Amino acid sequence: IQKSRAETEIRFPTGFVWGAATAAYQIEGAVDEDGRGPSIWDTFAHTPGKVLGGDTGDVATDHYHRFREDVALMASLGLTAYRFSISWSRVRPDGTGPINTEGLDFYRRLVDTLLEAGVQPWPTLYHWDLPQALEDAGGWPNRDTAYRFAEYAQVVCDALGDRVVNWTTINEPWCAAFLGYASGDHAPGRREPGASVRAAHHLLLGHGLAAQSLRGEGRNVGASVNLYAVSPAGEAAEDVDAARRIDGLQNRLFLDALLRGEYPEDVIADLGDLAPDVHDGDMEIIGGSVDQLGINYYNRFFVTGKEGAARAITSPFAEASPWPGSEHVGFVQVGRPVTAMGWEIDESGLAEVLTRVAEEYPSVPLYVTENGAAFDDVVAEGENGDGPRVDDPDRVAYIEAHLRACHTAISAGVPLRGYFAWSLMDNFEWGWGYAKRFGLVYVDFLTQARIPKTSAQWYSSVIGQGGLGRMSA
Ligand code: PNW
Numbered sequence: 001i002q003k004s005r006a007e008t009e010i011r012f013p014t015g016f017v018w019g020a021a022t023a024a025y026q027i028e029g030a031v032d033e034d035g036r037g038p039s040i041w042d043t044f045a046h047t048p049g050k051v052l053g054g055d056t057g058d059v060a061t062d063h064y065h066r067f068r069e070d071v072a073l074m075a076s077l078g079l080t081a082y083r084f085s086i087s088w089s090r091v092r093p094d095g096t097g098p099i100n101t102e103g104l105d106f107y108r109r110l111v112d113t114l115l116e117a118g119v120q121p122w123p124t125l126y127h128w129d130l131p132q133a134l135e136d137a138g139g140w141p142n143r144d145t146a147y148r149f150a151e152y153a154q155v156v157c158d159a160l161g162d163r164v165v166n167w168t169t170i171n172e173p174w175c176a177a178f179l180g181y182a183s184g185d186h187a188p189g190r191r192e193p194g195a196s197v198r199a200a201h202h203l204l205l206g207h208g209l210a211a212q213s214l215r216g217e218g219r220n221v222g223a224s225v226n227l228y229a230v231s232p233a234g235e236a237a238e239d240v241d242a243a244r245r246i247d248g249l250q251n252r253l254f255l256d257a258l259l260r261g262e263y264p265e266d267v268i269a270d271l272g273d274l275a276p277d278v279h280d281g282d283m284e285i286i287g288g289s290v291d292q293l294g295i296n297y298y299n300r301f302f303v304t305g306k307e308g309a310a311r312a313i314t315s316p317f318a319e320a321s322p323w324p325g326s327e328h329v330g331f332v333q334v335g336r337p338v339t340a341m342g343w344e345i346d347e348s349g350l351a352e353v354l355t356r357v358a359e360e361y362p363s364v365p366l367y368v369t370e371n372g373a374a375f376d377d378v379v380a381e382g383e384n385g386d387g388p389r390v391d392d393p394d395r396v397a398y399i400e401a402h403l404r405a406c407h408t409a410i411s412a413g414v415p416l417r418g419y420f421a422w423s424l425m426d427n428f429e430w431g432w433g434y435a436k437r438f439g440l441v442y443v444d445f446l447t448q449a450r451i452p453k454t455s456a457q458w459y460s461s462v463i464g465q466g467g468l469g470r471m472s473a
Pocket of ligand 1: 023026171172175226296313314315370422429430438
């Protein structure tokens with residue numbers, strides 16, 4: 001039976017936040033300008049063999065110089081919010097010494113330009129670019145880093161707190177801790193499972209301390225976690241145990257800490273000697289520290305405890321496991337369509353993750369702070385005087401399917417308040433350098449020309465009508 005148009009139309013609640021996201025090292029460039037200090041990503045990207053093609057963020061999308069043009073583009077698409085990150089080493093170049101006013105000024109200009117354009121600024125304080133000097137002092141495995149992070153949060157809050165309502169402390173602590181310190185896929189590239197678990201705890205502690213600095217005067221504080229739907233590849237007991245372990249390290253470790261003020265007992269038991277050193281009072285600082293939770297969702301994992309399966313796709317090199325204490329777990333592809341990252345597309349996992357958080361944890365407003373896909377986009381030269389075009393029907397289909405999943409969750413009562421596409425524009429995709437494109441806007445990295453893809457136009461019309469239906473197939 002053909003459903004009527006009214007029935008197939010999908011509307012989002014009034015006031016739903018429609019955004020797109022980026023991160024400082026992935027877009028800014030200008031790494032030596034206006035007093036910025038080096039971060040662990042500068043060091044890592046400049047170490048041969050760490051990033052595909054030897055790519056670095058030295059120039060990236062040159063957003064530091066082109067932010068006005070980029071904000072104008074956001075406004076023209078009708079975005080109501082823009083999630084970006086602040087570079088710690090621009091603000092406090094060595095992590096402990098003097099504040100660099102010129103660095104802060106960049107974010108003042110950016111925030112003011114966004115507000116003038118009617119786009120709400122959603123800054124993230126830490127999207128993986130630790131000042132190198134703090135890494136030299138031990139990095140996130142060193143407890144002191146959490147306190148330095150809270151100081152930095154206070155400095156940024158003093159500068160922008162009168163104009164910014166929605167704050168994210170840390171982005172994807174799982175990646176920062178386990179890709180950074182266990183598998184070494186990300187900066188600083190260490191392979192020390194015990195240190196990685198300490199890093200995870202200190203990232204959460206830093207978040208909790210920073211939340212204390214940021215709270216007040218109507219400001220909302222959140223953290224963004226990358227959650228996955230996790231399924232056992234088969235019915236065997238070792239597959240079920242593998243799913244419990246990966247769900248534990250990936251999802252529950254962070255959700256239980258942030259929303260319940262405790263670590264899951266089974267995960268701590270699995271970790272054994274690798275378990276973090278938790279001081280008295282830490283869990284009270286971490287628990288109850290979010291006014292809202294950011295969820296980044298990309299895919300579902302099918303996992304197995306049987307030997308011989310592949311590792312998760314976390315870098316083009318992927319030499320070690322980012323699962324401390326559960327290194328034996330394998331990741332199975334089940335034959336679904338994949339993105340250019342090789343990640344299988346499964347939008348049902350997003351509804352599952354959202355519903356799970358809403359049902360199993362104390363209620364806080366939820367935001368999808370990242371969701372999107374890389375595809376092999378190509379520029380078609382325009383005909384009849386039209387400009388160049390980038391047609392990306394796969395990305396439109398990906399985002400549409402995931403927005404439908406969001407709507408399903410909202411209809412089931414999940415307090416989902418907004419959605420941010422990853423990413424506003426093509427950028428430096430970490431270990432893959434410029435080889436993977438996640439943008440709604442295409443960037444020609446030779447000329448820095450921005451070309452909105454079909455997906456950008458499509459997303460703009462979704463925002464314009466507050467939902468899906470009329471224009472979608
Ligand atoms: C997220 N993994 O990163 C980040 O927040 C973004 O900066 C990034 O560009 C985006 O997702 C796309 O990758 C991840 O290997 C990077 O499991 C790697 C993994 C997960 C998330």
